[in-house]
Amino acid sequence: MSETRSGVLPAYSKPRIVFAHTADSRPVTAVKNVLIQTSLGQIQNAGFYERYSKLIEPQVLEQLLSSVGPGWVPIELADSHYAACDRLNLSIAELKMLGSGVGDRLQKATLVSAAKKDRQTSVDVWAELGSLHRMWDRQYQGGSVQVMQVGPQEMLIELRGFVITRHTYFRNAMVPAMRATFLALGVRLDSSKISKYVAERDEATYQLHWT
Numbered sequence: 777m778s779e780t781r782s783g784v785l786p787a788y789s790k791p792r793i794v795f796a797h798t799a800d801s802r803p804v805t806a807v808k809n810v811l812i813q814t815s816l817g818q819i820q821n822a823g824f825y826e827r828y829s830k831l832i833e834p835q836v837l838e839q840l841l842s843s844v845g846p847g848w849v850p851i852e853l854a855d856s857h858y859a860a861c862d863r864l865n866l867s868i869a870e871l872k873m874l875g876s877g878v879g880d881r882l883q884k885a886t887l888v889s890a891a892k893k894d895r896q897t898s899v900d901v902w903a904e905l906g907s908l909h910r911m912w913d914r915q916y917q918g919g920s921v922q923v924m925q926v927g928p929q930e931m932l933i934e935l936r937g938f939v940i941t942r943h944t945y946f947r948n949a950m951v952p953a954m955r956a957t958f959l960a961l962g963v964r965l966d967s968s969k970i971s972k973y974v975a976e977r978d979e980a981t982y983q984l985h986w987t
Contacts, residue, residue, distance in 0.1 A: 791924040791932065794902070795909050801920035803937040803978065806848040808915045811882065812840060812857055818877040824864055832860035848917060854940055861945035868948065875949030879956025882915075899962045901929070901986065908957070930985040932971065941980040947973065954982060 819828050829837060836856045843849055866874070905923065912921045919937040926932055933954070940946045947970060955965050967985040974980075 791926045793922065793924050794905060794931070795921065795923040797920040797922040797934070797936055801937055802918045803851075803939055804916050804919040805851050806917040807851065807854045807940075809843050809845060809847050809849050811878075811915055812849050812854060813844070814878050814881045815857065815861075815874075816840065817881070818874045819861070821877070822870070822874060824866070827864060828860055831863040832856060851939060855943075858940050858943040858946045862943050864945070866945070871945065871948045872952045875952035876956050878949065879953030880960070882953070882957075901931075901958075901961070901963055904961055908961070911957075926983075927985070929987060930983070932981055932983055934979060934981045936977055936979045938980065939978050941973065941978055942975065947980050950980070951982065954984065958984070958986065 816825075819825050833856060836853055839853055840849070840857060902925070909921065909923060912919070916938070919935065922932075922934040922936070924932040924934070935941060951968050951970065955968050958965050963986050965984055965986050967983070969983055970980060971983040972979075972981040
């Protein structure tokens, strides 16, 4: 936490919790259907769908394809989807492409106006953080998300109880998806990465920095 960057104030000696974990939270039990359908769309657009369809149980794929409404998908089906995505063995570049596409599509549908991308005034991320944080409840049932400020322009986002973080595909695709979300707000991240993963708690922590 003590590392400094040129032109950026030193990181705080102790992280400040902006949004704390929910004390009585339970593991994620369902994800918004738009998340899965957007993911399937990106897989198809990238030319991976034929391979994907051979790596997932036919009955599971049938259920996913028949779920076209705005409702929820049980975590068991979402888990099977991301397990099949893992079996694609995609490169980091391919994961970045798919994750960016999912993030861009989701923010247009559920989060912020795309017009914010083009505004010239600077954005106070901390002032906008409430709307960003509320997106988790819109997309996931259960789980807990904690946000910590570790510097004036740096945060940690900790997902706990997200069983789908067990999948390399989901964990890594979340990085460009977060970048796309912040870009929609008018903020370009200059650093974003997975800083920690704890399998026992289904916990993944992402470190984001902007200037």
